[in-house]
Amino acid sequence: MRLRCEVRAVIRTAGTVAPGGVFRPVVSTLALSSSPAAPASSFLLHFCAAHKNGKRYKLNGNVTQVFVRFCNEGKATIQFKEPQCDLFIQADPVQLKAFLRILKLCLEGKVDSSELSNLTVVPKNTAPTKLTVSNVSDIPLKGLPRTLHTLQMSGLHMCLFKREILMLRSLRSLNLSNNRIEKLPSEVGNMPCLVELFLNDNLLGSNSAPDWRWIEGLQITSKLKLLDLSFNQLFGVPNTISKLKSLVTLKLDSNKLKCLPKGIGTMKTLRFLSTSQNNLSVLPANLLCLRLEKADFSLNPLSDECLASNTSIGFKMSSLVEQSAAAVLKYKIFYAKNLIPYTLVDYLDNSNYCACGKPTFDSRNYATTIFSLKSFCEAIICDGKYDVNFGCYLCSHKCHKKFISNRRFR
Template identity: 40%
Template sequence: MKINCNIEVVNRALPAPRKKAQRSCLAIARQSVKNNELHLLLQQTTQNKLGTKYKIDQNIEKVFTKFVNNGKATIRFKEPPHDLNIQCDSILLKSFLRTLELGLCKKLDPSVLGVSNMNPKNIVQAPKTKVTIKTKADYPVLQGFPRTTEELNIVGLERKSFDRQILKLQSLRVLNLSDNKITSLPKELSALPSLTELIVSNNSLGSGGNNKFGWMGEGNLSKTLRLLNLSGNGLTYLPNQIGKLRKLVTLNVSCNALTILPTSIGTLSSLKYLDVSHNSIDSLPGSLMKFRLESLNIAHNPEISQTRLQPFAVNFDVSSLTQLGAQKVLHYRLPYDASTIPFTLVPFLDNAAYCICGKAVVGRYNCLETSRNVSRIAKEVTASADTSVSFRCVVCSHECVKGLLFPR
């Protein structure tokens, strides 16, 4: 049994700084045909030409598997006092650790392990982690993508549908599907455990008026996604679920047909770069007013600098128990779907608005408009004209109205 992986060897007896992980191979094997004693062999690396052999029986102090679903584990040996920090495909790693467990429990048939594994060998060529498909002829229709793929670029192939083989890539960090004709993304995309950048620019996600954004719901993407590019998709609206991608740092929705932005953008506390240029947006959500962005691009939105005054008439009703409960669910970011709450309440929560103070408002709400200079919320502003723009502000209380009218 052997796996190709990234290995970091830490000698607990030395104060020396840790060395960078290297690509290598770990093998579980018996000593010889006549000697069934099991060993673990760290095969040849650039720093260790002969490899290192570790006795398994009564020599493993502990195996750390807390992050095994992310393809990470640590094997701690007694002698020598080494920690092997392993990173590879999660499925292969689980299989390897299961074999190791059987060997420790004396439940492994030694005959299934090759004696040749004990001989140091050259490392197998590292599997591909970056895949770029440039032509239709290069597309791996039958063999699929390497399971070790971390960056996948499928650009300019005029694909009309999302390839569901991508959902099997547990190590995928960057997915670039730009310049195609994709009309929707599957809800299961949210289950990818490591995706940090999703680029779907210049596609057709807004075609036919049937926008599908289920992948923005509760899932791994809400914890991992840092960059989202939806530019050039003909989008007429951006769903409130965008607020669930709470780790977003960069959001690009330029070159669409948006007229308004959801107030839930104000819940993206990590957001630093926002591009909404080349749309028909007439105002920004008031929930953005508390932000301090690095960059904001509002160019080519012709009506965004036109201030529309309206009477300041507000009426705050007594909240129902349903509203109060919904506000708490959103405040504590509790996961929900139709399997845990009545399905009629899901859109009630999904369509919540967000006050300028950051609180969720469900049901009826008061909305006021004011004008502010966006240089207050961004260090770098790109605009076609005046940087004083209209803000549409949801307010949840008289205190928020007072703060809006009389800013400090």
């Protein structure tokens, strides 16, 4: 039971003080309801500008008197024991009488629960932390609540990343799957709490080369644990993805990938990798540096036939630039384009890796060999071939002997 009315609340002990401290009638809604936990205990809720979540007044044994003498003029007063407050009500006389009838039944304990409003009091400090938008009309008119921790906006046919999402500084999980997004703004990399990012079933890579600057953001590189890029149009994933140093789950299924990022073996936290339904024929040998719990390499043209290797492998003395760059990568020293020349950033980002895990910069010493998927993964989904081709950028004679020339396959 609800009543639209004007209410003047007067606290008896403090003179005449209305809600919000203003001595005047305020537009209000009164509702009679009962607690689901105690249906026999009914209460009155007073909603107004000062009490948006409703001020609650207990009814049973708490109402001193109800003044109904001017009921025909649409006026009534309810006097409460606790708090010591009087509610002066002015409303449509017919509706007021109906309201007072239910109020009387409440006070006598004879009210039927079907006549009460199905209300629960929302605690003042409860702010929405989760929002699922499955239709454009579900987007709140006031905008996305800044308190969100989880936001799902799937199947909306969105072509552009909604920039309002960048304002959600507490967001931990963002699901934008099943849309038509082609690229993300670089600011996504600066979202401070983002841990899970679902971009599956979009159009990343469909038109131009996707803008991957967001993946290098200072915040996302340290926080992101799950990245789902499956069911897009990607021909490649940048080597900079290996900067996601907390990533545990990486999903790349159903794209057009011909190779995996060269530095994938440096992602020491990675435990779950799925790359099914791509065009992978050779895997990077530094995958052997990982310890995956589960990996999916199925529906790829991975071969178990050893490809012809480069026979002219030779090693020369490393230059100072190569030695410095190797040290930066080995010790994971932070670098960015605002700190060192951008040519050096590209040089570092595009380094190759040996099967031993060391970075190499001479791309001529490349060889392919057969390794078992079982050597770095506990649970494997594949097309029945566990021994497949890996491409290795060798760092030294020692690694050439260990991984290529002196190896007995299978």
